[in-house]
Amino acid sequence: RSVRVKSSLPWTAQELLLLRAHYTTSSRHDLLDMLPGRTWYSMKRVARRIGATGRDVHPTTFAINSVFFDAWSDEMAYVFGYWMADGHMGLYDGRYRISFTCKDRDHLELVRAIMESTHPIKTDDREGRNPCYGLDINSEELYNGLLRLGGTPAKSHTATLPDIPKHYHRSFIRGLIDGDGSVAWAHHGATPTISLCGTQSLLDGVARVVNEQVGVGYFEPHISHHTMYRIQYTGLRAKALAIWLYQNGDSALARKATTAQEFRSWEPSPTSHWTQKAMTPKLQAILSQAA
Secondary structure (H helix, E strand, C coil), rough: CCCCCCCCCCCCCHHHHHHHHCCCCCHHHHHHCCCCCCCHHHHHHHHHHHHHCCCCCCCCCCCCCCCHCCCCCCCHHHHHHHHHHHEEEEEEECEEEEEECCCCCCHHHHHHHHHHCCCCEEEEECCCCCCEEEEEEEEEEHHHHHHHHHHCCCCHHHHHCCCCCCCHHHHHHHHHHHHHEEEEEECCCCEEEEEECCCCCHHHHHHHHHHHHHHCCCCCCEEEEEEEEEEEEEEHHHHHHHHHHHHCCCCCCHHHHHHHHHHHHCCCCCCCCCCHHCCCHHHHHHHHHHH
């Protein structure tokens, strides 16, 4: 059996031209024939150095809807919002990857099903930590789709509200809250509360959309931790927002959808400081849906 001997000689200009021209399109076997004396490991290393990336070094063996982010739908908007909150994107060993993380395995299974993926869900259950689950998808098409929508690898510091058709704002914001928000009872179970964390620019955009759609008033994001900002709605505003966000048949994180459903039966106490002045027509119309 022939053995390929590693060459210690510097790469020639001709070899670099060949690698740059054929690395992303030719098979491993053909590349080894084109560049005798060079190992596959050496080719991958040099390709990264000269910027010849984009090759799927490990061919995909899992199904995925590679055009998932190319057309708007409620489910696409929801997954996009969830990714904006709890996802990542990057280039790893020449492969374009998008990722999702979650403490709820069932929810990642839902995201995987929506995207028509068969990729495995990985478990991180290191000692001393609560289990966390991850879904990694290698796809240049999905990566570029997120870029076109406004996603970036550094979104936790740079995210702004993307240009989303008005009809899909509700699903997108529900995805954000399921990923980086809270739907919970505050004050020992006495007050409905919905909050969301993110960049100042992203939350400013969300707050304006929520006020326009639900009539809860504009709430300016306030700094929560270092560069992280937060907006929060309580009482009847949180109840109305829950009614607007979480409706039957929506894709959602189950435990937050359950709490949102509980908000529907809540009423402020007779001694509440809530005044009729704060009741807008939009807010009143949405609250009437709880009856």
